[in-house]
Amino acid sequence: MKLSNILPLARYTFVGSFRSKIFLVLILFGVLLLLSSFLLSILGQEQEIRVLTDLGLASIEILALFTSIFLMVNLILEQIEQRTLYLVLTRSVSRAEYLLGNYFGTLAAIFACVVLMTLLHAGILLFKGWDIRAEGLVYFASVFTSFEKIVLVSALGLFFSIFSTSAVSALVFTIFLWISGHFAVELKFLAGRLEDGALKTLFKGIYYLVPHFHYLNARDIWISYSSQFGRMIAEGTLYTALYSAAALLLAHLSFRKKEF
Numbered sequence: 001m002k003l004s005n006i007l008p009l010a011r012y013t014f015v016g017s018f019r020s021k022i023f024l025v026l027i028l029f030g031v032l033l034l035l036s037s038f039l040l041s042i043l044g045q046e047q048e049i050r051v052l053t054d055l056g057l058a059s060i061e062i063l064a065l066f067t068s069i070f071l072m073v074n075l076i077l078e079q080i081e082q083r084t085l086y087l088v089l090t091r092s093v094s095r096a097e098y099l100l101g102n103y104f105g106t107l108a109a110i111f112a113c114v115v116l117m118t119l120l121h122a123g124i125l126l127f128k129g130w131d132i133r134a135e136g137l138v139y140f141a142s143v144f145t146s147f148e149k150i151v152l153v154s155a156l157g158l159f160f161s162i163f164s165t166s167a168v169s170a171l172v173f174t175i176f177l178w179i180s181g182h183f184a185v186e187l188k189f190l191a192g193r194l195e196d197g198a199l200k201t202l203f204k205g206i207y208y209l210v211p212h213f214h215y216l217n218a219r220d221i222w223i224s225y226s227s228q229f230g231r232m233i234a235e236g237t238l239y240t241a242l243y244s245a246a247a248l249l250l251a252h253l254s255f256r257k258k259e260f
Contacts, residue, residue, distance in 0.1 A: 001100075005093050009101025010108065017071055017109035025067050029059060029117050049130050053139065056121040060114060061146040065178065068110050068150045072157035073170045075102050076255075095255050103158055103248065110150055118143050141218035141233060148216050148240040153178055155247035156211075162254045181211035215239050 036055055122139070126132065132139075156177055160170035180187070184207055191203035214220070215236040225232055 001094065001096055005097040006101045006104070009093070009098060010105035013075070013102050013105025014108045017106055018112065025063050025113060029063050029120070032059060049125060049128055052128065053125060053130070053135075056125070057139070057142050057146070060117045060121065060143065061149065063117070064110055064114050064146065064150050065153060067113060068106070068154045069157050069171060069174050069178075071106050071110070072103075072154045073161045073167055073174065075106060076158070076161050077167055077170075096252050099158065099248065099252055099255060103154065107151060107154060110154070111147065114143065114147050114150070138219060138222045141222070141229075145216040145218045145233070145236060148237060149211075149213060152211050152216075152240050152244050152247070155244040155251070159247045159251035159254065162251050162258070177210055180206065181213040184210055184212045185214055211243055212239070 036052065118140075122130075122132075153174060157170065157174045160173045161167070164170045164173065187203055187207040187210070191200050191207060194200045194203060215232075216239075218233065221232050221236075222229055
């Protein structure tokens, strides 16, 4: 595997993603955020900042999520339809290099999107009187862990797009795991309460398969484990890396079996 093959593919994917879709997401986010800021101006200052912070963080995560899913799920399928994939694979580029180049290029575009949205949101909060010294650590940690979720979900989206070869089914599977990952603790609790052996095994299996996004919720970690905040964020980053690597490995194994 050669980095010299991965980087040009990543650069090409980054530029293509940014030209076509990322700016539309940024414009939409900016308009919604400015409108919400105006509508919330009738509230008291402290309440307005708190609501605007929660609204902005949720908007950044959700918009980045749908952007990543849409880009990643359609990435390989569009290149198959346009037959650009065949041209790349006929050169001295391995399938693993091709997948990694497209994956990291798309993530780079989404990262740039998240950075711009965060700067816009933080600027509005500062304008409203936000105390960045008191709340900045948790705020930027929340943005960081939100992007980690995007890294993980993007790897899953890439795998399902190759495994299913259908954009609709890949979207459904990816969104299902995204939702299930936010209820992993509840799945474990439900499995413990079930008496039927088959159902208990099923729910335990789902619990271990779905991503555990409670490891990537910085605000909850700060509230419950403030003294261990740094260590738990680091553990969440390690979890993201391992889960994403496993999803990319499955994507590679599935892609290797395809005949082009």
